[in-house]
Amino acid sequence: MADFDVFGTRNFNVNQMNQEINKGIAPKTIDRVDQAHQSRPGDSSAHVHFEGGKHALRDDGTWKHGGRKLSRAEKEWLQKWNWSLPNDQ
DSSP: OOOGGGOSBOOTTHHHHHHHHHHTOSOTTEEEEEOOOTTSTTOSBOEEEETTSSOEEETTSOEEEOOOOOOHHHHHHHHHTTOOOOTTO
């Protein structure tokens, strides 16, 4: 049994989101989605990494690092999974 005390705000859609990325269903500009992990500073929320590695968006709509305009496809895909978008989007 997993010790869920190590996780921050756990997002139960992360595995399914990564499956869509691997199957080519998600926008090509999205590399992966990482689960929240309390023991890593700055990782208390699930976050999506975009191509190039310069930008990562938390599921609460705040940027973990970087920050850029999201494409329509990225916005639609993230909203499908009930993620918040940044305020400037």
